[in-house]
Amino acid sequence: MFDLLYKKITEKITLTEDEFELCKPLFSQRKLRKRQFILQEGDVSRYNIFVGKGLLRSYTIDEKGGEHILQFAFEGWWTADLYSFFTDEPSLFNIEALEDSELLMITRPSWESLLNKLPAIERYFRILIQNSLIATQRRLIGSLSETAEQKYLKFVKAYPESIQRVPQHMIASYLGITRETLSRLRRDIASGKSFP
Amino acid sequence: MFDLLYKKITEKITLTEDEFELCKPLFSQRKLRKRQFILQEGDVSRYNIFVGKGLLRSYTIDEKGGEHILQFAFEGWWTADLYSFFTDEPSLFNIEALEDSELLMITRPSWESLLNKLPAIERYFRILIQNSLIATQRRLIGSLSETAEQKYLKFVKAYPESIQRVPQHMIASYLGITRETLSRLRRDIASGKSFP
DNA sequence: ACGTTAAATGGTCAATTGACCCCAGCCACT
DNA sequence: AGTGGCTGGGGTCAATTGACCATTTAACGT
Structure with a gap:
């Protein structure tokens, strides 16, 4: 250490x-x-x-x-x-x-x-x-200034390992959105409906 | 200086x-x-x-x-x-x-x-x-974590002189809200309709 | 003093998001 | 193996706020 x-x-x-x-x-x-x-x-x-x-x-x-x-x-x-x-x-x-x-x-x-x-x-x-x-x-x-989606994408890019190590609902509360909103925007990203 | x-x-x-x-x-x-x-x-x-x-x-x-x-x-x-x-x-x-x-x-x-x-x-x-x-x-x-109203009241308390020296629309953009929203919440505060 | 610009207020409408809720799958513990 | 808790997804509904707009007021420059 x-x-x-x-x-x-x-x-x-x-x-x-x-x-x-x-x-x-x-x-x-x-x-x-x-x-x-x-x-x-x-x-x-x-x-x-x-x-x-x-x-x-x-x-x-x-x-x-x-x-x-x-x-x-x-x-x-x-x-x-x-x-x-x-x-x-x-x-x-x-x-x-x-x-x-x-x-x-x-x-x-x-x-x-x-x-x-x-x-x-x-x-x-x-x-x-x-x-x-x-x-x-x-x-x-x-x-x-950013949309929740921009914030999420930036977070994931900066800390890629957090996807495996941090629960989604905690990522949501780091970004200032509810876990439901994060779930929805991840769905939109996955389905190509996003506009970042 | x-x-x-x-x-x-x-x-x-x-x-x-x-x-x-x-x-x-x-x-x-x-x-x-x-x-x-x-x-x-x-x-x-x-x-x-x-x-x-x-x-x-x-x-x-x-x-x-x-x-x-x-x-x-x-x-x-x-x-x-x-x-x-x-x-x-x-x-x-x-x-x-x-x-x-x-x-x-x-x-x-x-x-x-x-x-x-x-x-x-x-x-x-x-x-x-x-x-x-x-x-x-x-x-x-x-x-x-705070409502826009809580943020505004905290700002005014911390920087009282900003009320005279800073335009309201700039206070709005410091707080992350639109000038319309700030105007509305100031009206609510002034009329006693606020719930901070 | 006057005209122009900047600032503030406030109405209307629609969209986004929070809140509430339910379900399914996974994990940890007994 | 069974149970409870945790996690993630997603539907419904209502409220807040942004966007657009118009009006009024205040400030500024000539």
Whole structure:
């Protein structure tokens, strides 16, 4: 699992293996069973979480009980309720395993000590967050301007493995449509009646 | 204008006035008339832009000619097409002045040299981008889960001055609804027929 | 002051989508 | 093997909203 983390970090910054060895003791490891929660709404998000194996989703529940998915975190991805992680305010999000998963987790004090020890890591997280901001902005502007079908096709193209690994009704709630609407638009696509 | 920039930076990090003096020569200044563009879709976003005075909007145009606003940048705010700024790829966004505006602008090479000269600035931008990511995530999950009315009331509460400074039809396109729908829901709110 | 443009309001109509519901197949657990 | 839960598909119906349109009001430029 640390191999994947090292690989992901060195895709973006220069970090020696010796420097990386300094990082390792700051992480705890955790295994999650499918459907197990690592964070629940109302609790504080005490960890920044790296997915070594498996798949997590981060979602809110609205006043009518509907679920709205902010993120699927595949292998190599980070996830947390960032606001809660940095402010110790109660989390808005639940984070749940969609598959048996293995995680690396770092608390905020450890994370800050890491940034002090290795300033290059500050740069790594800035790049990470920056890329996440760009992607989130793109998704937001897409949700304002695209048809549900365009959104679905884009999602499937960006994350082809999600078709096998993520239930359709969760894809629907990531896209902001009901599962019935997604079923209908998949039928239209399959029958050639689509106009994307 | 540099006073406002210094104030904004020192809200987040420690920076001496001597250190700030090192920053100033890296910025160019620009005045914009109302309706003037500082970036057009298809061009490269060569500057990261700080709004000293005035108001900008960042928006895309969809295939039917509809406008979708990603951001209003009030005084003290930064704006750019971040993806384009960092990759030199053509911008997806237009950035236009809603009022006569005064801007501080920094190119990417200057910005990188600034980060090398003053590593604390890397931290400032990470915090800035992090807060922007948190806000964008909140807005995205809101656009999936909230009624248009909830979105409008939240917007007005967060940015009360926008009522005087931003046309209603632009607020509509920031919220992802038509100007007709916004007009109707404002009527319902004013007449007490609303159910937020 | 006047003419033009921009902005806001609001009516009508149709289409899309959510909500509700049912069914069939698959999977996990006992 | 049996049962319950999960997942996906799809029908029906009603409501919300977009699109189109017209009118009024406000702002801007000469």
